[in-house]
Every structure is written in structure tokens, then in C-alpha cells.
Amino acid sequence: xxxxxxxxxxxxxxxxxxxxxxxxxxxxxxxxxxxxxxxxxxxxxxxxxxxxxxxxxxxxxxxxxxxxxxxxxxxxxxxxxxxxxxxxxxxxxxxxxxxxxxxxxxxxxxxxxxxxxxxxxxxxxxxxxxxxxxxxxxxxxxxxxxxxxxxxxxxxxxxxxxxxxxxxxxxxxxxxxxxxxxxxxxxxxxxxxxxxxxxxxxxxxxxxxxxxxxxxxxxxxxxxxxxxxxxxxxxxxxxxxxxxxxxxxxxxxxxxxxxxxxxxxxxxxxxxxxxxxxxxxxxxxxxxxxxxxxxxxxxxxxxxxxxxxxxxxxxxxxxxxxxxxxxxxxxxxxxxxxxxxxxxxxxxxxxxxxxxxxxxxxxxxxxxxxxxxxxxxxxxxxxxxxxxxxxxxxxxxxxxxxxxxxxxxxxxxxxxxxxxxxxxxxxxxxxxxxxxxxxxxxxxxxxxxxxxx
Ligand SMILES: Cc1ncc(COP(=O)(O)O)c(C=O)c1O
Numbered sequence: 001x002x003x004x005x006x007x008x009x010x011x012x013x014x015x016x017x018x019x020x021x022x023x024x025x026x027x028x029x030x031x032x033x034x035x036x037x038x039x040x041x042x043x044x045x046x047x048x049x050x051x052x053x054x055x056x057x058x059x060x061x062x063x064x065x066x067x068x069x070x071x072x073x074x075x076x077x078x079x080x081x082x083x084x085x086x087x088x089x090x091x092x093x094x095x096x097x098x099x100x101x102x103x104x105x106x107x108x109x110x111x112x113x114x115x116x117x118x119x120x121x122x123x124x125x126x127x128x129x130x131x132x133x134x135x136x137x138x139x140x141x142x143x144x145x146x147x148x149x150x151x152x153x154x155x156x157x158x159x160x161x162x163x164x165x166x167x168x169x170x171x172x173x174x175x176x177x178x179x180x181x182x183x184x185x186x187x188x189x190x191x192x193x194x195x196x197x198x199x200x201x202x203x204x205x206x207x208x209x210x211x212x213x214x215x216x217x218x219x220x221x222x223x224x225x226x227x228x229x230x231x232x233x234x235x236x237x238x239x240x241x242x243x244x245x246x247x248x249x250x251x252x253x254x255x256x257x258x259x260x261x262x263x264x265x266x267x268x269x270x271x272x273x274x275x276x277x278x279x280x281x282x283x284x285x286x287x288x289x290x291x292x293x294x295x296x297x298x299x300x301x302x303x304x305x306x307x308x309x310x311x312x313x314x315x316x317x318x319x320x321x322x323x324x325x326x327x328x329x330x331x332x333x334x335x336x337x338x339x340x341x342x343x344x345x346x347x348x349x350x351x352x353x354x355x356x357x358x359x360x361x362x363x364x365x366x367x368x369x370x371x372x373x374x375x376x377x378x379x380x381x382x383x384x385x386x387x388x389x390x391x392x393x394x395x396x397x398x399x400x401x402x403x404x405x406x407x408x409x410x411x412x413x414x415x416x417x418x419x420x421x422x423x424x425x426x427x428x429x430x431x432x433x434x435x436x437x438x439x440x441x442x443x444x445x446x447x448x449x450x451x452x453x
Contacts, residue, residue, distance in 0.1 A: 012398070016048060016405050022064035023052040043076065043412050047397075051404065056083035058421040061409065069409040070426050072416040077212060077243050077360065078268040080327050081318060082421020088272045088317045095313035108312035115319035116270065116280065119250045122260060123280035127289060130305035132242035132267025133161020135277035136204065138301065139263050140165060142279065143202035143236045145288040145297050151178070153194050153203045153235070155185045157210040157388050160240050160265075185210060185384055186219040191226070195233040203230045203237045207244035207253030207264075208358075212415055215362045216387045217379050224259050236285065242267035242277075246322045247331070247359055272318025274311040327420035331359040335418040338427045339375055342434055347371075349438055352448040353392075354380040355416075363399070363414035365392035365448055395447050402437040 017024060027049035030038035039045040051063035059082055061071045071083065081088065095108070109128065117123040129135055140152055152165065160166040169180050181200075183190040194200065203226060210216035230237035239261040245252035247269050254261060263281035270276055288299045305311070321327055339355040346353055353365040356375040366389065369381040379387055400413030408430055410416055416430070441447040 012401055012405060013048065016401060019067060019405070020048070020051060020063070020065055023049055026052045026064065041076075043073075046400070051409070058082045058084070059419065059423070059426050067407065069404070069407050070422075070430055071409050072418070072430075073409050073411045074417040074419050075273055076268065076411065077247070077417050078271065079273050080247050080269045080331055080359070080419050081272070081321060082419040085272075085318070085321075085421075087321060088314050091272075091313040091317035092274070092310055095309050098309070100310060101308055106307075106309060106312070108309060108316055109307040112307075112312045112316040112319065115316060115323065116266070116278065119246055119319070119323065120252060120254070120264065120280055122254070122262075122264060122282065124283040125286035125289075126278055126280050127286065127301065128307040128311075129277040129279070129301075129303050130275055131161070131277045132240075132265065133163050133166055133277070134303065135242065135265035135267060135279045136160045136166055136238075136240060137163060138277075138279045138299075139204070139238045139265050139281075140202055141299055142263065142281075142285050142288060143238070145299060146285050147201040147234060147236060149199060149201040149235075151200045152180045153191070153200045154180060154182055155205045155210070156182045157185060157216050157384065158204070158206040158240070159211060160204060160206070160242075185216060186222045186382075188222055188225055188229070192229055195229060195235055198233050200230075200233070200235045202263075203235050204240060205238075207239045207241040208248060210388075212362070212411070212417070213243045213248065213253075213360045214357055214377075214379075215364075215415070216384055217356070217377055220257055220377060223257060227259060227261055230262075236262040238263035238265060238281075240265050243360070245270060246319070247328060249328055250322055250325045269322070270315055270319065271311050272314035274314040275305065276311045276315055328359065330420040331418040331422065334422040334424070334427050335359045335361050335416070337424070338416065338418070338430060341427075341431050343375070345431070345435055345438060349442055350450045351438060351442065352450040356380070359418045361416040361418065363396070363416075365395055365414075368450060392448060395441070398441065398446055399437060402440060403433060406433040406436065408433045 027038050034040055037045045044050050053061050053063050055062055059070055061069050113126045116126055127138055164174055165180055169182055181194055183194050208214045209218040227237045239254055241252040241264045245266045249256045266278040267276055288297045289301055339361045342355045352368060355361050355363055356379045358376050364379055366386050373380055381387055396413035400410055403410055
């Protein structure tokens with residue numbers, strides 16, 4: 001870190017502290033309760049702290065100090081309609097007046113399921129649960145009973161939740177078994193080598209590529225080969241569409257690129273902003289949930305929050321707006337405008353970094369291996385380790401703080417999650433903040449410069 005960078009870093013932190021006094025005061029209380037540096041989610045850990053929010057609407061949110069943000073965290077990706085969409089809010093209000101939880105069947109669960117099935121044709125059966133990771137846990141159980149096998153094959157860096165069996169093998173606190181095996185992304189030979197032993201119940205991969213719809217893009221030929229390869233060796237194939245369904249299109253990632261899995265898992269946008277998970281897929285795979293199944297095959301799925309009325313109300317209201325693809329298109333269009341203009345800025349300033357992604361735009365910092373990449377589906381590098389790498393983690397942390405101080409909230413310092421509520425004015429304002437931030441960081445030498453040969 002050069003002296004100018006050090007001074008800049010100090011100045012930035014001082015300015016942030018000055019304009020976030022209320023947040024810092026709450027943060028010091030939070031540190032007494034929450035072990036993760038006062039945060040309640042790994043992505044909300046920050047130094048000095050992320051802002052404490054009081055309210056949100058459309059593309060914006062406000063903190064306890066009165067600071068306004070253009071929000072690109074969008075409920076960790078759940079809010080493709082933006083904050084507090086009137087149709088969702090009124091459905092939740094109405095349902096709250098009728099009862100929060102019946103502990104019974106109710107009509108809204110059917111209406112919601114119908115909407116999901118209309119958008120995703122593989123959804124011959126739907127099983128609701130409380131969160132995206134629960135959907136993945138259920139997919140694993142269904143596949144094990146269906147195939148009579150135990151092992152799960154997953155792709156490195158793909159995220160499916162934090163629970164046992166979903167995190168990468170070897171994660172602290174997890175039981176070490178050979179039940180879950182990881183192979184590199186985009187390496188078809190490695191997938192086939194693993195599958196060829198005919199031991200795997202399920203092959204699970206993230207829709208859109210790893211980490212929020214493709215911080216690490218998946219090669220499309222590789223992606224399209226997975227269902228056939230899995231079937232060749234008697235393995236079921238599940239796409240985790242917790243982020244991409246129904247963000248990437250009304251039919252999710254599978255519709256966008258034309259691939260048909262046996263199962264798909266859903267969450268985030270499907271609940272319109274309330275907690276949800278769902279696993280969908282071929283009817284025969286769900287037979288083990290039927291009480292008529294033999295006791296050795298019966299899965300007893302009792303979740304307190306399964307299809308709870310509030311999530312059903314929010315989810316059905318939101319899904320009815322996803323059907324014709326309008327919000328998805330609006331989010332993707334704003335994202336594209338930001339991404340393409342942002343890339344012009346990065347190129348013109350000689351910064352070794354680029355933006356890529358569809359309705360979730362990812363900032364990549366590192367060597368530019370190719371500058372003619374397709375930013376919808378590719379990144380400036382094919383080196384997965386480089387894309388996932390922590391080489392420029394400090395620059396991203398600093399970038400995140402610069403943006404927050406200027407009224408732009410990103411997820412993890414490099415993800416801009418767009419919604420239908422982000423308009424042209426938001427894009428222009430964000431580009432102005434991006435330009436100012438890049439100039440400052442360039443001056444401070446805190447962002448990588450492109451090598452000129
Ligand atoms: C691809 C993917 N799958 C599963 C999950 C877990 O979902 P949840 O946090 O709702 O359990 C996430 C969360 O970010 C995710 O990105």
C-alpha cells in the first residue's frame with residue numbers, strides 16, 4: 001500500500017465513520033450478541049460495519065443516519081421486483097389479516113404451485129420448504145431414495161447452502177465422509193470419471209454458473225452435457241435455481257439455455273421477498289413423499305414453514321408478475337446498460353478489471369485473458385481459480401466501502417443485483433459513482449492497472 005493509498009484509506013474510513021454514527025452505535029451493540037463481527041449473515045460482515053437500514057422502497061433503501069442508497073443487494077437476490085412492490089405488499093397485508101399460519105391446507109398453496117408449474121415445465125411435482133438450502137436437502141433425499149445410492153457429486157465453488165452435505169467437503173464442523181465429492185467446474189472428463197463408477201445418486205450444479213448466477217461462469221457446452229452424462233450412469237441431475245429461478249427468465253436458467261434437469265431447486269425470487277424453498281421435478285422421483293410408499297422408501301417431510309400462508313401470498317403475487325418475463329427483461333436491460341458503460345470506463349482508465357453477468361453484474365479484478373468475451377455468459381478470464389481468487393479481495397473491500405460512502409450498496413463488494421425497479425436514472429447515478437470511485441482508487445493505486453505491452 002503506498003502512502004497516498006494509506007492516507008486515502010484513512011480518509012475514507014474517517015468519512016464513513018462520520019456519516020454513519022448511528023449505524024456504528026448499533027453495531028457496537030450488535031457485537032455483544034452476534035459472533036460474526038456483529039453481523040447476522042456472512043455477506044453483511046464489514047469493517048467498520050455495513051449501514052443499519054430503517055426502510056426501503058423500489059430501488060432504494062435508507063439507514064438510521066438518513067443516508068440513502070441505490071440498493072444492489074436486493075434481498076440477497078430475492079427482490080427482482082424491487083423493494084416493497086405494491087402487489088406483494090398488499091397480498092401480504094391481506095393475508096396477515098386473515099391469519100399467519102393455519103397449520104392446515106389452504107388454496108393459496110395450490111395457486112402458487114400452478115404459477116410455478118406454468119413457468120417451469122419440469123415441475124410435475126412441487127414440494128415447498130422454508131429456504132433454498134432446504135430444497136437442496138430435499139433434492140438429495142429424493143435422489144437417494146429413487147436411485148438407492150448414497151453419494152452426491154457437486155462442482156467446486158458452487159454454493160448450495162451452509163448445511164451438512166451442502167457445503168464443500170471438509171468445511172469446519174462438518175462430518176467428513178465420502179458421501180459428497182467435488183469435481184472442478186467446466187471439466188467434463190472429471191465429471192464422467194466420477195460418475196462412471198455408478199455410485200452417485202445426484203449430480204448437483206448451480207444454475208447460471210457458480211456464485212450468484214455466474215461470478216464464475218459455467219461453460220455452456222459443459223452445462224448442456226450434464227443431464228445426458230448423469231443419465232448414462234444412472235444418476236439424477238438437479239439444477240440449483242435458487243438464484244436464477246425466475247430471475248434469468250420465466251423458466252429460469254434451464255429455459256434460457258435449453259437444458260432439462262430431472263429436478264430443480266428454487267428459493268429467493270419465488271417467494272417475492274418472504275422465506276421459501278421448493279424442489280420441483282419429474283413426478284416419479286417424488287413417489288417417496290407419497291404416504292403409500294413402503295416404509296423403507298417413505299420420506300416424512302414435516303416442516304413448520306412449508307407453504308406458510310404469508311410466503312404463499314407473497315410468492316403467488318410475485319410469480320404472477322414473472323409469467324410474461326417483463327420484470328426479468330427490465331432488470332436485465334438496466335444491468336446491461338450499467339455493465340457495458342462500466343466496461344468502457346474500465347477500459348478507458350486502463351484498469352485490469354471488467355464487469356460481466358446478466359441481471360446480476362459481477363466485478364472481476366485481475367488479468368484480462370480475453371477482451372472479446374460475451375459478458376452475458378462469460379468472464380474476461382476462463383481461469384476459475386483466478387475468478388474465484390482472493391488476490392484482489394482487499395481492492396473489492398475498499399471498492400465496497402467507497403460505494404457505500406457514495407450511496408451505492410453492493411453485495412460483497414463486487415455484485416450489483418438489479419431489479420425491475422432500477423431505472424435509467426439509477427443506472428446513470430451508479431455510473432457516476434463508479435467513475436468517481438475508480439478515479440479515486442486509481443489515484444491511490446488500490447485497484448489493479450492493466451499491463452501495456
Ligand atoms: C445457488 C444457491 N443455492 C442455495 C442457496 C441457499 O438458499 P437459502 O439461503 O435460501 O437457504 C443460495 C443462497 O444464496 C444460493 O445462492
